[in-house]
Amino acid sequence: MKLKNHLKCSLAVLLFLSLTAFDLSPEPARPITSAENFIWHDLVTPDLDSSMAFYSAVFGWTFKDVEVKGLRLATIYSGDMRIGGVIEVPGANSAVWIKAILVDNLKKRVDIVQKSGGRVVLPPAEIPGRGTQVIMEGADGEEFSFIGNADAGFAAGMVTGNNHWLWSELWADSPESSQSFYEAVFGVNTESTSANEKPYWVFHSGDTKLAGMIQNPITNEGTQWVPYVQSEDPPGSIAKAKEEGAFIVLEPAAEVRNGNVGIFQDPQGAMVCVQKR
Numbered sequence: 001m002k003l004k005n006h007l008k009c010s011l012a013v014l015l016f017l018s019l020t021a022f023d024l025s026p027e028p029a030r031p032i033t034s035a036e037n038f039i040w041h042d043l044v045t046p047d048l049d050s051s052m053a054f055y056s057a058v059f060g061w062t063f064k065d066v067e068v069k070g071l072r073l074a075t076i077y078s079g080d081m082r083i084g085g086v087i088e089v090p091g092a093n094s095a096v097w098i099k100a101i102l103v104d105n106l107k108k109r110v111d112i113v114q115k116s117g118g119r120v121v122l123p124p125a126e127i128p129g130r131g132t133q134v135i136m137e138g139a140d141g142e143e144f145s146f147i148g149n150a151d152a153g154f155a156a157g158m159v160t161g162n163n164h165w166l167w168s169e170l171w172a173d174s175p176e177s178s179q180s181f182y183e184a185v186f187g188v189n190t191e192s193t194s195a196n197e198k199p200y201w202v203f204h205s206g207d208t209k210l211a212g213m214i215q216n217p218i219t220n221e222g223t224q225w226v227p228y229v230q231s232e233d234p235p236g237s238i239a240k241a242k243e244e245g246a247f248i249v250l251e252p253a254a255e256v257r258n259g260n261v262g263i264f265q266d267p268q269g270a271m272v273c274v275q276k277r
Helices: 011-023 048-059 106-115 175-185 234-243
Strands: 039-045 062-068 071-078 081-088 096-102 119-127 131-137 143-148 165-172 189-195 198-205 208-215 224-230 247-250 261-265 271-275
Touching (some): 039 143, 106 131, 234 271
Antiparallel strands (some): 039 096, 189 198
């Protein structure tokens, strides 16, 4: 297993993460009025089959293969709702969750990323039922993607519910530079706030909260996007993840939000938080 057991994260920092980030809950799901407000989550993994087996066991997700020449992809379903995708990159050092947003002018956005210090990791690919997707790398090495020419039937909005996405954050080595980068490439505004006297940032598109940002609490991992999955039973979700081979970063504990949050790193290396709403 490719467990990143060299993770270094003090209990104090984890307590900060757990007690501040989740106080800024996303707004309730609602119809999206602008394509650029939509957020999608993809897992880039060196082993698609192993990743699908893991998340099926932990969250009960199901998967449907997507036929794209030269790529192995699958769509993630929670119940009958498609919530994300899995992309196999055999040469990847580890798995990572990436954010995707829909954009009206894909070429323009890619140009902005490159001018802002980012680069193209995987060139544009036509994905049936989705649109044209390109995977990018930010100035600090984190991965994200744009989806252009979106299919008319593509799901919109952030769906809430057990084993669905609850929230997501950028764990940034340099929040100041990340703020400038994403304001340019996502076209968002940033709200600087605090909780428990600790800094916290929220990316906004108009009145819609898209994601949060914190100072990266983990060393040796670099800047990365981290998704939050809603769980009715965080201790059970963490126990199941551990049983399936995950490295547990934070066990649910009564002194941390009444045991309602946990963090794990899946066997391929991707970070996930679980939280009871």
